[in-house]
Amino acid sequence: MTQFPETVSPLRKRMIDEMNMRKLSPKTQIGYLRAVTKLSKYLKHSPAHATAEEVRQFQIA
Helix, strand or coil, rough: CCCCCCCCCHHHHHHHHHHHHCCCCHHHHHHHHHHEEEEHHHHCCHHCCHHHHHHHHHHHC
Protein backbone atom coordinates (compact mmCIF):
# COMPACT_ATOMS: atom_id res chain seq x y z
CA MET A 1 0.00 0.00 0.00
CA THR A 2 1.34 3.41 -0.99
CA GLN A 3 1.64 6.04 1.74
CA PHE A 4 0.82 9.66 0.96
CA PRO A 5 0.73 12.97 2.83
CA GLU A 6 -2.53 14.53 3.94
CA THR A 7 -2.13 17.35 1.39
CA VAL A 8 -2.62 14.98 -1.53
CA SER A 9 -5.06 16.12 -4.22
CA PRO A 10 -8.42 14.34 -4.53
CA LEU A 11 -7.41 13.08 -8.00
CA ARG A 12 -4.15 11.58 -6.71
CA LYS A 13 -5.94 9.99 -3.74
CA ARG A 14 -8.50 8.47 -6.09
CA MET A 15 -5.72 7.09 -8.29
CA ILE A 16 -3.99 5.55 -5.26
CA ASP A 17 -7.27 4.09 -4.00
CA GLU A 18 -7.95 2.57 -7.44
CA MET A 19 -4.46 1.05 -7.61
CA ASN A 20 -4.85 -0.41 -4.12
CA MET A 21 -8.25 -1.84 -5.03
CA ARG A 22 -6.64 -3.53 -8.04
CA LYS A 23 -3.87 -4.86 -5.78
CA LEU A 24 -1.06 -3.34 -7.81
CA SER A 25 2.35 -3.81 -6.26
CA PRO A 26 3.96 -0.86 -4.47
CA LYS A 27 6.65 -0.60 -7.17
CA THR A 28 4.01 -0.48 -9.90
CA GLN A 29 2.13 2.21 -8.00
CA ILE A 30 5.30 4.28 -7.64
CA GLY A 31 5.94 3.96 -11.37
CA TYR A 32 2.42 5.04 -12.26
CA LEU A 33 2.55 8.00 -9.87
CA ARG A 34 5.90 9.08 -11.34
CA ALA A 35 4.42 8.91 -14.83
CA VAL A 36 1.48 11.11 -13.84
CA THR A 37 3.83 13.56 -12.11
CA LYS A 38 5.89 13.72 -15.30
CA LEU A 39 2.72 14.35 -17.33
CA SER A 40 1.67 17.10 -14.94
CA LYS A 41 5.04 18.83 -15.22
CA TYR A 42 4.89 18.60 -19.00
CA LEU A 43 1.39 20.05 -19.10
CA LYS A 44 2.05 22.70 -16.43
CA HIS A 45 -1.44 21.99 -15.08
CA SER A 46 -3.40 19.17 -13.50
CA PRO A 47 -3.81 16.01 -15.58
CA ALA A 48 -7.50 16.21 -14.60
CA HIS A 49 -7.84 19.00 -17.16
CA ALA A 50 -5.72 17.43 -19.90
CA THR A 51 -7.17 17.14 -23.36
CA ALA A 52 -6.69 14.13 -25.59
CA GLU A 53 -4.40 16.20 -27.81
CA GLU A 54 -2.21 17.23 -24.85
CA VAL A 55 -1.83 13.60 -23.80
CA ARG A 56 -0.99 12.66 -27.39
CA GLN A 57 1.68 15.37 -27.57
CA PHE A 58 3.15 14.14 -24.26
CA GLN A 59 3.31 10.58 -25.57
CA ILE A 60 5.19 11.53 -28.70
CA ALA A 61 7.53 14.03 -26.99
